[in-house]
């Protein structure tokens with residue numbers, strides 16, 4: 001019945017969409033625009049109705065006070081029922097985010113919230129697979145421990161499912177501790193700390209959907225930004241929000257936040273950490289100040305027949321005035337120029353005899369000075385107009401400039417490491433620096449206005465071209481209206497302009513200065529101090545959800561504690577919520593992970609698993625040089641074990657190419673995710689950094705000692721690596737097994753073990 005209602009809605013929306021698209025074009029550009037907006041709205045609604053297909057209905061509450069509630073991905077009402085006829089109006093299906101649906105996630109036998117029975121319904125392709133009923137009565141309350149799970153059977157079924165390379169939503173089995181976070185108020189900074197597999201990512205995404213539902217008006221206008229660590233991860237989570245009926249959220253990495261620039265170049269983790277350090281704030285400010293120069297010696301310029309002298313005192317004074325305005329560099333240039341032209345005008349006037357000149361004469365002199373190429377070029381040298389790109393290129397391209405700006409902030413060796421050759425592309429760590437530079441430089445408003453005008457003219461010329469082509473059509477019936485009769489080039493151009501950025505998400509993503517209504521950061525522990533500055537600028541209201549685990553920090557410049565990260569922005573005004581149950585990794589594997597966690601920090605407690613698989617995690621030692629062959633066999637074994645599940649081979653970065661090549665002939669289609677972030681192949685070879693936030697049915701970790709040695713946070717990386725699995729874990733090594741992994745079972749492999 002519910003699917004029938006969805007089908008009806010789809011049919012109605014399709015018909016409306018088609019009707020709008022088929023409308024006659026006659027009318028004003030405004031009418032066209034309205035038509036486009038309506039068409040986009042119906043298209044979006046159709047996508048929404050399509051995306052909620054799987055698992056549309058998943059829960060039922062039978063209330064002690066009588067009545068039932070059916071809970072699903074979206075709210076559905078019965079069209080035939082008239083809400084005004086006085087009957088109690090119950091929807092056919094209640095959106096899971098509605099307040100009345102909440103007991104589905106929070107009611108317990110001890111605190112039943114008027115729920116007598118909770119039913120979990122699992123479906124696939126419109127067929128009911130299973131039904132699990134929980135009766136919340138006194139007997140259940142007595143037998144249940146205090147930390148019991150909600151809908152245990154459904155939860156266990158969800159956890160043991162084979163993985164597909166795409167994250168799925170958890171809407172049917174959200175647990176109480178997760179629900180509290182999902183529905184926590186929007187304002188302020190909320191930090192969700194939790195060990196691996198505790199559902200931080202899932203919770204962050206469901207919270208996003210919840211906030212969009214509850215604060216639709218505000219968030220639709222300002223948009224929501226979700227930040228992830230890399231494109232592979234973003235692709236991995238990209239289906240979750242649409243499956244919850246939400247589109248239009250901007251998913252991005254920090255490296256994509258500077259519109260128009262793509263970070264393509266790799267650099268070492270150590271250099272990235274230097275560029276991410278908070279010392280960069282001072283370095284960048286110093287770099288800008290260094291560009292506001294005072295000449296060593298007086299400069300003499302011939303203007304017409306008069307010589308004008310630019311000396312230190314004159315420039316120092318003009319520079320002081322401009323700096324004291326506290327305006328960004330490019331904006332403050334206006335003041336610098338004004339001061340300089342005044343001083344030069346007075347200099348000439350004094351020489352000519354100031355008392356002989358009136359205001360108009362002085363204006364003439366000023367005019368002459370400001371239109372003189374020589375004068376302008378000299379002043380441009382003293383206070384150049386800078387773009388962020390130019391500032392950074394010239395700073396990191398010049399040992400001298402860098403040494404001056406970095407004085408007392410970075411050592412000589414550190415500066416040498418940060419130098420770059422002219423023509424080098426941008427790296428991910430450069431993006432927050434470009435953003436910082438943009439803030440310090442400000443817009444050169446005259447240039448910006450000029451560029452805008454040029455772009456508008458180009459747009460009109462293009463539109464004119466389009467109209468000309470339409471008009472050239474031969475055999476045109478003279479009775480028919482031609483395009484040029486209805487619209488002129490300027491109208492067509494402005495219509496294009498408005499269409500280009502029709503959704504909030506698209507507009508937000510294209511604008512560096514856009515501020516979002518809510519920002520969600522996943523794997524938040526990885527961000528550098530400079531990256532945090534970018535995100536805080538994007539969210540002045542500081543309505544943010546930050547999820548992460550300081551025990552999993554891999555980046556050298558990443559976080560050791562949340563107060564260290566947030567202190568500069570909100571002092572102590574942030575809330576902490578913790579997640580404690582691991583829904584991903586089985587008990588046997590978490591026992592090994594707990595040893596690694598203890599080696600990172602003895603106070604660290606790895607999260608508790610809620611299930612075991614009976615499959616012990618193992619290690620296999622093979623002779624040096626034979627790891628690639630052994631790996632090929634092990635992958636083939638795992639393919640047999642996981643059916644259609646997913647396998648990850650996690651390797652030290654230095655071995656990535658060699659081992660990917662070794663597995664190239666493996667029939668399970670090995671891939672590295674690459675820039676596209678694709679994880680659809682059954683077996684994927686990844687570095688630990690690339691595997692952050694992901695999960696697989698089976699994980700093979702290769703050369704754990706090299707993973708430990710590769711980074712100052714090697715233990716954290718190893719912790720991440722062994723907690724990526726939902727079922728099986730194997731470790732392949734040629735040297736001694738690191739002591740922290742001694743909890744693994746030693747596998748004896750007749751073919752290759754030593």
Ligand SMILES: Nc1ncnc2c1ncn2[C@@H]1O[C@H](COP(=O)(O)OP(=O)(O)OP(=O)(O)O)[C@@H](O)[C@H]1O
Nearest residue numbers: 170173174175196197198199200201202583584693
């Ligand atoms: N309530 C739940 N019901 C079913 N599955 C769940 C639930 N909570 C979490 N999971 C599953 O547990 C797995 C781990 O969740 P998620 O990736 O969100 O954890 P995480 O805390 O972000 O992990 P990590 O820090 O290791 O990246 C996912 O497969 C998720 O679907």
